Amino acid sequence: MKTAVIVFPGSNCDRDAHDALLKATGKAPAMVWHKDGVIPEGTDLVMVPGGFSYGDYLRCGAMAGNSPIISQLKAHAERGGYVLGVCNGFQILTETGLLPGALVRNASLHFVCKPQKLKVETANTAFTSGYTGGSEIIIPIAHAEGNYYADGAMLDRLEGDGRVAFRYARGENPNGAARDIAGVLSENGRVLGMMPHPERAMGGAECGSDGVRLFDSLMAAA
């Protein structure tokens, strides 16, 4: 699988994404600079990493959503390529319109970093086939704006179409997200945005290894 990671000046999970993709695929991803970078031809998966893209002093991801690299990202998605946006990456994907909804300030108003229990809502996607549908996994979170919002009709549609990939485990919603949603898919199922950080759960550190299967799922799909 050929992968790439978009690097904004304030991305700070780009190295983590690089290492996770290297570990999962055996090949280093292309690191694509936001200004003049090029997503290499034949790329299967583009990862939009976490961080504070351009400082996020405005709305998280708002400036990144209009950055020079975004047209290439959209073209990649339109071609049916896989896109994984994590944390700030998820925020950016909603800003670009590649995913519906928005991520607003946590209900607690505080940044929250902790190992988070998630429910794998469906194993019937390219990102989650390695998990068991309905199972619980632990993936760490670290964000201040992870409170997923969409209107009722959109939420019904996402649920009806099986586009909710992950939910926060019952009673453990850390940010007030609508219907406990932690990760959503695009209509074609090839773009996933999620607040939890699977790239931090690759084994060997404090955050466990439940993220490995997400990348393994993608390897099997691509």
Next chain:
Amino acid sequence: MTDKQTILAHLTAEQDAAAGVEHGIKADEWERLVSRLGRKPNLVELGIYSVMWSEHCSYKSSRRHLAKFPTKGARVIQGPGENAGVIDIGDGQAAIFKMESHNHPSYIEPYQGAATGVGGILRDVFTMGARPVALVNALRFGDPSHPKTRQLVSGVVAGIGGYGNCVGVPTVAGETQFDEGYNGNILVNAMAVGLADQDKIFYARGALPGLPILYVGSKTGRDGIHGATMASAEFTEGEEDNRPTVQVGDPFTEKLLIEACLELMATDAIQSIQDMGAAGLTSSSVEMADKGGVGIEMNLDAVPQRETGMTAYEIMLSESQERMLMILKPGKEGVAKKIFDKWDLDAEVIGVTTTTGRLVLKQFGQVVCDIPVAPLGEDAPNYDRPWTEPKKRPDFDITKYPEPKDYGAVLVKLMSTPDMASKRWVWEQYDRHVMGDTLDSSQSGGDAAIVRVHGTNKALAICSDCNPHYVAADPYEGGKQVVAEAYRNLSAVGALPIAITDNLNFGNPEKPATMGYIVKSIEGMAEACRALDFPVVSGNVSLYNETDGKAIPPTPVVGGVGLIDDLSKTATLKGAQDGDALVLLGEAPGHLGASLYARTWLGLKGEDLGPPPPVDLEAEKKNGGFIRSLINAGLVNAVHDCSDGGIACAAAEMALASGIGVRLVGNREPEDKRDEACLFGEASALYLVAVSEAQLRKWDSKGFMPGRLGVFGGDAVVLETGWGKAAPEFAVKLADLRAAHEGWMPGYMNAV
């Protein structure tokens, strides 16, 4: 003032002693200044002298005492005197670290004060070529019931998180304590740790004449003017009006600065480099000139400015954040500018190094400052302040106080008291996992954080420590304990303690009683550093922590760094298994003087608390070595340093972390009639260990006499007291203990 001639006249007007006083220059210092300069200074020159000779920049009250610290060791590459300390961690790699205070700004404006404290300490580390990999903070607030405390906690924590989270450096460890002694003067001490290759370390020294001086980073504004002078004076009520002297942080620009500087450092372009911290452009330029023995000439019109009409005085004294000054090698301007352009950062050549040994500044084409460099730095005042030795306190006599009827209630109270209660509310607001190398952070409640050296099988252990109650009770023994506790915390996770950074927070050094605490605690710390082969490689002194004449408790904080050679050989306080023995390593505790028990359960203060436990440095060294050998051999399941609250609290913390109960008996002597001392007494060189019978059989514990105190199992912490079967025992359900331990802080913060 916008008219150039008016500005120049204002800047170059001759100043007098009264103006010196307004700048914090005392009468004797004014004499020194005029005699060194050979004339009276103008306004720009006076401003420069005032910040360079401030306590904050010159260490004029502490310099001669700081010299008592051992600063050399087999693994020390760079001791104090540079931006940060550097130690050898093998394989051609180095760890670079320092701790620094941002106390006054954080009291005035908690969010920005704390945030810029983090920013400043990060710059100290990456200035030397290190990629920052961990942040630590040591926080001390006033009494929880004080009306300002809640707001200060909230702002400081948000500020630390807001900066560190954005920059993308994990905040992995720290401490948060409360005491009424900090009501008017909180402490915010931040530590940063970075990693570099030993052949790619950059220094402030080494400047040569005839080289270009490059200014990089944020534009200079009017914020933070005279911050260093503010940090060197006492507070008075209403000091919040000083808000304009607090800088505003921009972590995004800091992130750009880190990446751009590291990118430039990978080329061979930098001769010497210094971040613009306290006293901004003044101290960065003077320090590089002084260390390199060169002069500096700068054209201040070339300095990128955020506002129009700024004067040379303002430009030189601004403490705008996220700025660096570097002296480039010949012809490297192009390489540097290209990299900073990539990162959208301002980078301008603003001057040149000279052979004159003078600091020459020009604005609007006219010289506005021309003074010799040396008196500003090396030749700054260096006082031998008078000091008095603090009186020894009489021994603590527990028999004066009634024995508690319910030892279980004591345990719950101690574990939920503000100093001991879980600080989850704090550290969940910090990104502890970014960079992917955090093996153990605050979330385990352990003694030290463990951070992998990226891409290797090695790790650094990192901790911060200070028990100000011990230091207040006896600065010499208390100072020893501060260092010894850091040594224990690192050893308890299996790390070899390598070196420390210190952050000495005290009151007004011009008061002999306060100066006595400074001198004796430094001497105690130095003694421990020597005995434990645990040198000081960097540090910071924060004096004048007083409000309306009342000093803070003496608080010399240390940040310790240790090395773990093999990641598979570590321990934490988590991991006790059902049936494991609870074993005490070290002499039985029994000291209740200055203890958590005396403070919290008995409610004692000041003299009544008595002296702290003495520190046996030989035992520290011996027991630390033994615990490391056990961890190295895989002969323990969990380890915890035994400190505040004694054996009972340490065992309870192990039980909570492991999710399993424990039954224990205090280390009681037959003649003891009461159990406070053996359950809650404190000492030094103590570790608690959870160990299986099979592991225990393999211990080679000759000469150590480990004491078996109990066994893990069940769902409660059970404290046995007295002797024989009839003796009462006190059980606290783990769930209840956890609720009390976890509940205090969120309950407090959400109470309004």
